[in-house]
Amino acid sequence: MSIGFAVCIWLFAMAAGMVGLADYSTRAGVETTPPAVAPPAARGSSGKYQLLMFAHPRCPCTAASLAELSRVLVRCGDRVDAQIWFYRPADQSDEWTRTALWRTAAAIPGVKTAVDIDGELADQFDARTSGSIALYDAAGTLRYHGGITASRGHEGDNLGKSALLGEILGTRSHVGGCPVFGCVLRRSDDATVE
Amino acid sequence: MRLWNKVFPSNGKTARDSAAVADSAELIYAASMRKTYVDTDRTFAFLFVIQWVAGILLACLISPLTWIGDAAQVHIHVWAAVFLGGAISAFPIFLAWKHPGEILTRHVIAMSQMLWSALLIHLTGGRIETHFHVFGSLAFLALYRDWRVIVIATVTVAADHCVRGILWPQSVFGMQIESPYRWMEHAMWVVFEDIILIRSCLRGCAETREIADREAKLSIANDRLKSQMSERLRAEAEVRRLYEDLALAHDAAIEANRVKSQFLANMSHELRTPLNAIIGYSELLQLLAAKKKDLTFVPDLERIHKSGHNLLTLINDILDISKIEAGKLELELALFDVRPLVEEVHEIIAPLASQNGNTLDVSVTPEVGFVLADSVRLKQCLLNLLSNACKFTKDGHLEFAVATEQFGNAASLVFRVRDTGIGLSPEQVARLFQPFTQADASTTRKFGGTGLGLAITKKLCEAMGGTIDLQSQLGAGSTFTIRLPTYQPPNPSKGGPEIASWENEALAATAG
Numbered sequence: 001m002s003i004g005f006a007v008c009i010w011l012f013a014m015a016a017g018m019v020g021l022a023d024y025s026t027r028a029g030v031e032t033t034p035p036a037v038a039p040p041a042a043r044g045s046s047g048k049y050q051l052l053m054f055a056h057p058r059c060p061c062t063a064a065s066l067a068e069l070s071r072v073l074v075r076c077g078d079r080v081d082a083q084i085w086f087y088r089p090a091d092q093s094d095e096w097t098r099t100a101l102w103r104t105a106a107a108i109p110g111v112k113t114a115v116d117i118d119g120e121l122a123d124q125f126d127a128r129t130s131g132s133i134a135l136y137d138a139a140g141t142l143r144y145h146g147g148i149t150a151s152r153g154h155e156g157d158n159l160g161k162s163a164l165l166g167e168i169l170g171t172r173s174h175v176g177g178c179p180v181f182g183c184v185l186r187r188s189d190d191a192t193v194e
Numbered sequence: 195m196r197l198w199n200k201v202f203p204s205n206g207k208t209a210r211d212s213a214a215v216a217d218s219a220e221l222i223y224a225a226s227m228r229k230t231y232v233d234t235d236r237t238f239a240f241l242f243v244i245q246w247v248a249g250i251l252l253a254c255l256i257s258p259l260t261w262i263g264d265a266a267q268v269h270i271h272v273w274a275a276v277f278l279g280g281a282i283s284a285f286p287i288f289l290a291w292k293h294p295g296e297i298l299t300r301h302v303i304a305m306s307q308m309l310w311s312a313l314l315i316h317l318t319g320g321r322i323e324t325h326f327h328v329f330g331s332l333a334f335l336a337l338y339r340d341w342r343v344i345v346i347a348t349v350t351v352a353a354d355h356c357v358r359g360i361l362w363p364q365s366v367f368g369m370q371i372e373s374p375y376r377w378m379e380h381a382m383w384v385v386f387e388d389i390i391l392i393r394s395c396l397r398g399c400a401e402t403r404e405i406a407d408r409e410a411k412l413s414i415a416n417d418r419l420k421s422q423m424s425e426r427l428r429a430e431a432e433v434r435r436l437y438e439d440l441a442l443a444h445d446a447a448i449e450a451n452r453v454k455s456q457f458l459a460n461m462s463h464e465l466r467t468p469l470n471a472i473i474g475y476s477e478l479l480q481l482l483a484a485k486k487k488d489l490t491f492v493p494d495l496e497r498i499h500k501s502g503h504n505l506l507t508l509i510n511d512i513l514d515i516s517k518i519e520a521g522k523l524e525l526e527l528a529l530f531d532v533r534p535l536v537e538e539v540h541e542i543i544a545p546l547a548s549q550n551g552n553t554l555d556v557s558v559t560p561e562v563g564f565v566l567a568d569s570v571r572l573k574q575c576l577l578n579l580l581s582n583a584c585k586f587t588k589d590g591h592l593e594f595a596v597a598t599e600q601f602g603n604a605a606s607l608v609f610r611v612r613d614t615g616i617g618l619s620p621e622q623v624a625r626l627f628q629p630f631t632q633a634d635a636s637t638t639r640k641f642g643g644t645g646l647g648l649a650i651t652k653k654l655c656e657a658m659g660g661t662i663d664l665q666s667q668l669g670a671g672s673t674f675t676i677r678l679p680t681y682q683p684p685n686p687s688k689g690g691p692e693i694a695s696w697e698n699e700a701l702a703a704t705a706g
Binding site for chain 2: 003004006007010011013014017018019021022024025026056058059060061063064087089091092119130150151152153154155156158159183184185186187
């Protein structure tokens with residue numbers, strides 16, 4: 001086999017590997033739809049937007065979601081009450097959720113962190129992928145749902161974040177959901193493994 | 195450059211030397227560049243191993259596991275770092291090991307390095323800081339000093355960005371809809387760095403070529419110097435050998451001359467003994483013939499007597515020149531009055547002068563007095579000059595003048611013999627004082643002689659601390675001048691009685 005041919009084979013393999021990796025990176029979780037009217041957990045009395053994020057405390061991709069949420073709240077934190085619900089299996093203690101992600105989330109100003117035992121609340125909001133967000137207005141109407149990253153663990157401007165900001169700031173209205181990139185929240189869910 | 199000009203002066207060899215320098219410089223340049231390529235290949239091979247390990251560690255640190263509820267498995271980034279990263283590194287490492295320095299190797303390395311940038315950016319979740327790996331890698335690749343490597347790396351980056359921009363625009367630009375040429379904006383920043391790096395590569399190549407040119411010139415100059423040094427050593431050895439031969443020949447010549455002189459001295463002695471007998475018996479027979487008044491054999495006896503005398507003179511001359519050349523001439527210096535010597539010489543030479551119808555004037559200036567010399571040898575010199583003057587002048591005039599002359603602080607006693615004879619050409623004058631040399635061959639035939647007289651005279655004058663010179667014009671006569679240093683008494687004002695004392699001093703000096 002000539003060296004030139006070997007180079008061609010190698011190039012093809014590398015290209016395939018990089019495309020495969022990029023494809024995996026942009027493969028979103030299962031598309032879901034939260035309730036159109038806010039359940040009691042998403043009802044606030046402050047007249048602000050109610051933002052709920054459902055996260056897996058050990059999902060590496062969710063760090064990017066938290067970073068993007070932090071940026072969103074910097075711009076419009078006074079209009080939003082944000083809650084982040086971390087999944088915890090029923091047979092684990094709360095310590096299982098006290099990861100770097102938890103600490104990061106707790107450090108974001110105006111954000112409340114809580115434990116979602118066995119993902120029961122996530123189930124109510126039909127959230128199956130870590131990083132899923134549901135935004136309700138003061139009247140309890142669903143205004144946005146989906147993710148706020150461009151791909152798995154990838155920070156930066158993206159469609160979801162822009163839609164969320166546009167909704168809260170009132171600059172534009174978003175119709176439909178955006179893809180969510182992250183780990184599967186509950187084992188019972190028949191979702192794609194990262 | 196000065197060394198170059200010294201070793202290679204401008205001549206017919208210049209064109210050939212320039213071609214040799216150009217060839218040598220090209221070889222040195224190629225070797226230097228190849229060394230750069232091989233060294234850089236190895237550096238990158240090492241770097242690929244480091245990047246591979248770093249990539250795996252990074253993946254394990256950032257995204258070790260992926261989760262489904264409470265169940266975990268190894269994250270695909272870890273496998274990507276292990277296998278894709280391994281594949282990215284392994285092939286260029288193999289090429290650097292098996293094909294170091296080849297153009298394909300460094301191009302594959304360039305592409306691999308850019309793929310590593312893409313993989314690391316991916317593993318770090320597209321962090322903007324990781325993008326600096328692209329710019330750092332380009333700077334590393336500039337170590338090759340090959341602008342084509344920079345270009346292939348840039349093409350790889352641009353292609354990766356272009357494909358990602360088309361297929362997954364949001365992951366690259368943060369938007370779903372973007373201009374199809376947006377990727378070019380990102381690529382232009384890489385090209386911006388490329389311009390600097392490519393310029394640096396070209397300058398590096400130019401400097402390497404310049405160094406190669408200097409090295410080639412220096413190398414050839416060194417070779418030439420070594421060759422010249424070798425030739426010089428050979429020449430020096432040859433000169434040493436010739437000197438040794440010359441010294442041997444010189445010693446042999448001195449020994450041969452000594453043997454010859456010894457032989458001549460012995461032979462002269464052996465010849466003079468029977469010759470004196472011949473001369474003595476011829477005189478005796480002439481006396482007997484005169485007593486018996488039998489004149490029958492008188493002319494023959496006179497011829498025998500004359501020939502014997504001539505032969506004796508010749509033998510004496512040969513003996514003298516031999517002694518002089520052997521350094522064995524012994525002078526008997528003494529302080530004597532010059533006037534009686536001049537009178538004696540006048541008496542001897544006057545008949546000879548009249549034989550050819552010449553007139554002879556002899557003059558001695560009043561201040562002429564004593565001289566410290568060998569009186570016998572001085573007389574020999576004067577008689578030689580005067581007899582020559584008589585011999586080569588016919589119906590002319592001879593003048594023998596003795597005087598003192600002052601030259602600066604030194605005074606000389608001057609004996610001047612002037613004739614109106616045949617004279618000498620400048621060429622003849624030049625060789626006249628050499629032994630066995632006469633004016634020309636016809637002189638010997640016409641006037642006889644051995645050519646030793648003037649040579650002996652010159653040597654004797656010099657031995658007595660004097661000189662002899664000659665002014666002559668062909669057909670107009672000659673003037674021979676002998677100069678001897680005068681002896682100055684310690685206090686000449688005291689007069690006669692002091693003469694005895696400085697005569698004694700002179701004798702004491704001679705004896706010493």
